Amino acid sequence: MLIGGIEAGGTKFVCAVGDENGKVLDKVSFPTGDPDATLAEAKAFFDQHDITALGVGTFGPVDLNRHSDTYGNILNTPKTKWRNYPLLKKFQADYSVPVYLDTDVNAACLGEYNYGVSRGVDSCLYITVGTGIGAGLVQDGKVFQGRNHSEMGHILVQKHEEDPFEGACPSHGSCIEGLASGTAIEKRYSKKGIELVDNEKVWEIEAYYLAQAIMNYFVVLQPEKIILGGGVMKQEKLYSMIRQQFMELLNGYLQVENVNELIVAPSLEDEQGVLGAIALCE
């Protein structure tokens, strides 16, 4: 049985066919362009395969409220051509098989849960620290969702006393996305993260914010595993800095047997998104 999966990112689309064991059999990737053209490119790939279902993990924000008229539409994205694009309806029109839609980060979480570093646990939180910050939770094998997908990137944190930056989020002065995303780093220092590798203060402040957000997610959701992915986490020293600050914030209130096992990197070499998209079809 072949299943199709798409990681529909703001920068690139990854399309794959795989089986229910998480084995990718064919894969293609291309830049995200205009919506209809991009979907046509995906279709050309899947036309070569006999898939029985299609799963899509998409960039957002996207309307995932099943009671909504605009269910499955891309919402208010800075990518103007995609704004209000009826993504799910377009896929449903293009394919004769069932289509399952969720966010990119929820799909990545499900990928790691089914096939990666969080196999065997009951609950897993996946946080992506890239252009923005987003997170998804899989609990007992299912993606968690309230009235819509979660917006964990907009949780509020305490400002670092040496950080005068007013935040990069247009809505909130001190949400984690506004203070710790790749975009926030770039705006604060007028340099990209990769150019700031040797500036220790940058990563101290970054870890300070991420540890706070993780502390808050942890007490609310109590996941067994917390995966940190995304471009900014390529700075691998962040993992140990975040773990240490997280344990200081938690301050023994809840037991954590081994923080190195709790807070980890993704394990699927950038295939977690597309594997999770495939897993959405189960």
Place this chain on the structure above:
Amino acid sequence: MLIGGIEAGGTKFVCAVGDENGKVLDKVSFPTGDPDATLAEAKAFFDQHDITALGVGTFGPVDLNRHSDTYGNILNTPKTKWRNYPLLKKFQADYSVPVYLDTDVNAACLGEYNYGVSRGVDSCLYITVGTGIGAGLVQDGKVFQGRNHSEMGHILVQKHEEDPFEGACPSHGSCIEGLASGTAIEKRYSKKGIELVDNEKVWEIEAYYLAQAIMNYFVVLQPEKIILGGGVMKQEKLYSMIRQQFMELLNGYLQVENVNELIVAPSLEDEQGVLGAIALCE
């Protein structure tokens, strides 16, 4: 069919028998004393009724991790006689019917979800602001739980600039329980909340903290309904103050059609706990 429910509070026990429609047919309440004696008093009540199942919503912290050897035990409570008390095992030994255990606030949430103000919604968060602060989420009819029950009272918030209080939580300088519980109010002002009714600053600070916590719960969990209960919320003016500050913090990032419908008081006249305990058996 009769079902038994117990709201096992730190101060008092409420025992009730009801039917599956949420109708309470008999009820009794008595102070919480030594563990064995208190359970015996509950047993004497239920011996008069022919119940088919027993649900218990208990004070905490309690071990609800099903993989744990101490599953169902009370954990490190200040009530020393109850510390490490194997609550669930004792109930199971006392009764020949199935016993279901959860936290008091999760039970209250389920009570309101099934029979109260959040009937008909898919997800509901119940926050209790009393001696401590706790919260529970019901999603699609089920109590949400990670590796253990959530500890939402220990989410971190930003200090109010006019609040020099160092917090009442022994672990965290700025968690919501440490800054906004009834205990925190008492410690900060050396007076009980009820004696501070006319001091506007008290309630401005209280609303400031609670609005922050709610903002964070909201972006993470996206509940359709947020119920605020507990002794401190008897100060009814808090509801409108919290709603206003919450909307300012959210700052239009997510759409809220009517905040007066989103953030509400409990509706079951202090029976939500025992009704929820009964509903745990479903």
